[in-house]
Amino acid sequence: xxxxxxxxxxxxxxxxxxxxxxxxxxxxxxxxxxxxxxxxxxxxxxxxxxxxxxxxxxxxxxxxxxxxxxxxxxxxxxxxxxxxxxxxxxxxxxxxxxxxxxxxxxxxxxxxxxxxxxxxxxxxxxxxxxxxxxxxxxxxxxxxxxxxxxxxxxxxxxxxxxxxxxxxxxxxxxxxxxxxxxxxxxxxxxxxxxxxxxxxxxxxxxxxxxxxxxxxxxxxxxxxxxxxxxxxxxxxxxxxxxxxx
Amino acid sequence: xxxxxxxxxxxxxxxxxxxxxxxxxxxxxxxxxxxxxxxxxxxxxxxxxxxxxxxxxxxxxxxxxxxxxxxxxxxxxxxxxxxxxxxxxxxxxxxxxxxxxxxxxxxxxxxxxxxxxxxxxxxxxxxxxxxxxxxxxxxxxxxxxxxxxxxxxxxxxxxxxxxxxxxxxxxxxxxxxxxxxxxxxxxxxxxxxxxxxxxxxxxxxxxxxxxxxxxxxxxxxxxxxxxxxxxxxxxxxxxxxxxxx
DNA sequence: GGTTTGATGTCGATT
DNA sequence: AATCGACGTCAAACC
Numbered sequence: 001x002x003x004x005x006x007x008x009x010x011x012x013x014x015x016x017x018x019x020x021x022x023x024x025x026x027x028x029x030x031x032x033x034x035x036x037x038x039x040x041x042x043x044x045x046x047x048x049x050x051x052x053x054x055x056x057x058x059x060x061x062x063x064x065x066x067x068x069x070x071x072x073x074x075x076x077x078x079x080x081x082x083x084x085x086x087x088x089x090x091x092x093x094x095x096x097x098x099x100x101x102x103x104x105x106x107x108x109x110x111x112x113x114x115x116x117x118x119x120x121x122x123x124x125x126x127x128x129x130x131x132x133x134x135x136x137x138x139x140x141x142x143x144x145x146x147x148x149x150x151x152x153x154x155x156x157x158x159x160x161x162x163x164x165x166x167x168x169x170x171x172x173x174x175x176x177x178x179x180x181x182x183x184x185x186x187x188x189x190x191x192x193x194x195x196x197x198x199x200x201x202x203x204x205x206x207x208x209x210x211x212x213x214x215x216x217x218x219x220x221x222x223x224x225x226x227x228x229x230x231x232x233x234x235x236x237x238x239x240x241x242x243x244x245x
Numbered sequence: 246x247x248x249x250x251x252x253x254x255x256x257x258x259x260x261x262x263x264x265x266x267x268x269x270x271x272x273x274x275x276x277x278x279x280x281x282x283x284x285x286x287x288x289x290x291x292x293x294x295x296x297x298x299x300x301x302x303x304x305x306x307x308x309x310x311x312x313x314x315x316x317x318x319x320x321x322x323x324x325x326x327x328x329x330x331x332x333x334x335x336x337x338x339x340x341x342x343x344x345x346x347x348x349x350x351x352x353x354x355x356x357x358x359x360x361x362x363x364x365x366x367x368x369x370x371x372x373x374x375x376x377x378x379x380x381x382x383x384x385x386x387x388x389x390x391x392x393x394x395x396x397x398x399x400x401x402x403x404x405x406x407x408x409x410x411x412x413x414x415x416x417x418x419x420x421x422x423x424x425x426x427x428x429x430x431x432x433x434x435x436x437x438x439x440x441x442x443x444x445x446x447x448x449x450x451x452x453x454x455x456x457x458x459x460x461x462x463x464x465x466x467x468x469x470x471x472x473x474x475x476x477x478x479x480x481x482x483x484x485x486x487x488x489x490x
Numbered sequence: 491g492g493t494t495t496g497a498t499g500t501c502g503a504t505t
Numbered sequence: 506a507a508t509c510g511a512c513g514t515c516a517a518a519c520c
Contacts (some may be wrong), residue, residue: 006279006362006367010252030314032277034251034366045376045432045497046489052369055275055302060316069275069368070306072323072515077498097330117251119362121279123314124297131290135512165470165510166503187288189494190409194439195511198474199300210499225410229443239513290513309518317499322514380496410494430497440495468509 006121014095024120035115041076081111139244164202184219193229251366259340262360269365280360286321288293383487409447429464438474
């Protein structure tokens with residue numbers, strides 16, 4: 001298939017569709033199918049979907065997506081593995097698209113009794129600009145202007161290791177007391193507070209009494225439950241928005 | 246468009262593509278586009294993608310997905326709102342597909358300078374069998390056979406409310422001591438242990454000394470760090486797999 | 491509508 | 506290559 005070609009196939013027989021699909025995938029193309037199919041997935045959660053007209057996508061990296069008429073996610077979780085198998089079921093005459101590891105488990109199987117449209121084309125792989133407004137952006141902002149967290153704060157390290165995991169920012173307060181900073185780009189929930197508490201406890205054990213660290217949660221906001229938990233654990237909060245662009 | 250029809254349009258002009266897309270969406274159809282486009286998203290995290298040949302899907306519910314050649318997720322987060330706007334840019338001649346709330350923020354904008362293929366068809370909305378192997382399935386299993394967690398355990402309530410949130414299963418041990426059970430369908434990590442610890446602490450405060458509750462994490466397994474945290478908090482673990490089918 | 495949590499996917503670090 | 510830990514994102518249940 002030439003690089004720029006877009007191929008389409010209307011109402012092929014399953015045998016013809018199988019050949020079209022196999023050829024295109026072998027050539028590294030991106031393929032879509034429209035037709036009535038059943039979907040069965042045996043991944044982390046098992047799911048079965050009765051026969052209905054759906055839109056399926058097979059990407060050259062082995063990704064298989066089957067979409068219904070609504071929602072952002074496909075009908076099934078994505079199986080591990082990057083192999084796609086395309087065959088015609090001898091008994092039922094169905095076109096069978098199977099994705100996942102060859103071993104029985106963790107498979108996604110779509111069975112088309114009819115294919116009304118098959119398309120194949122190339123899609124560009126392209127470097128994409130890094131997203132902005134991430135936790136990494138928030139970290140940069142805090143490192144550049146630590147006073148946003150509290151006056152006199154001096155960052156000492158990022159990703160400092162503790163037995164409970166790496167802390168986002170390890171710093172020293174104006175009075176010299178160690179401070180653990182946990183960053184969240186979204187409003188922080190109870191999990192974020194527990195995570196910070198784990199880090200503070202682990203660091204306190206690590207320093208074995210030399211100095212007792214404080215913990216500060218830095219996020220654009222906190223949920224009520226998280227706010228209460230902060231108080232319970234004697235942790236602080238500073239409202240900082242992640243920078244956008 | 247008749248229910249069963251599948252329409253395709255090759256290399257339309259932007260004006261023609263706009264009409265095709267608008268007509269199909271107005272009729273509740275599912276539409277796909279293949280062509281070179283830029284993608285800009287201003288949702289929670291901002292992203293920009295330079296012009297490249299991509300595969301776009303517009304669902305009748307307002308979902309817009311733009312996919313590259315690999316990976317399960319689209320190139321962009323899905324904006325809030327269910328409005329899709331299709332127009333031709335007077336200055337550049339591009340076909341512009343914009344999704345999200347009409348107000349400027351939180352928008353996804355894809356700009357096609359060429360459309361090589363447009364397709365439109367109906368996709369069935371269909372009830373889907375409930376997935377199995379979920380946390381709800383694990384809960385059923387534990388309620389039916391509480392001895393899987395520990396001998397003599399008697400479940401008293403599910404979703405029992407505490408100041409920290411609802412506990413999965415509230416139970417009584419053989420000796421009458423209250424037990425908080427936290428269920429995870431996957432191997433449990435540190436977050437699960439912290440969540441359980443929050444519930445146990447909250448319940449202990451709720452019972453204010455009448456009885457001191459124990460906590461049991463029920464999951465197919467625990468990660469090393471979670472195992473250590475369990476010990477730190479004096480919590481127990483029981484290995485139980487969620488039932489599959 | 492906001493909050494919370496389950497369910498997934500992805501990535502980086504580590505083994 | 507597999508595992509683990511953390512982050513990002515979506516969806517559903519419940520006020």
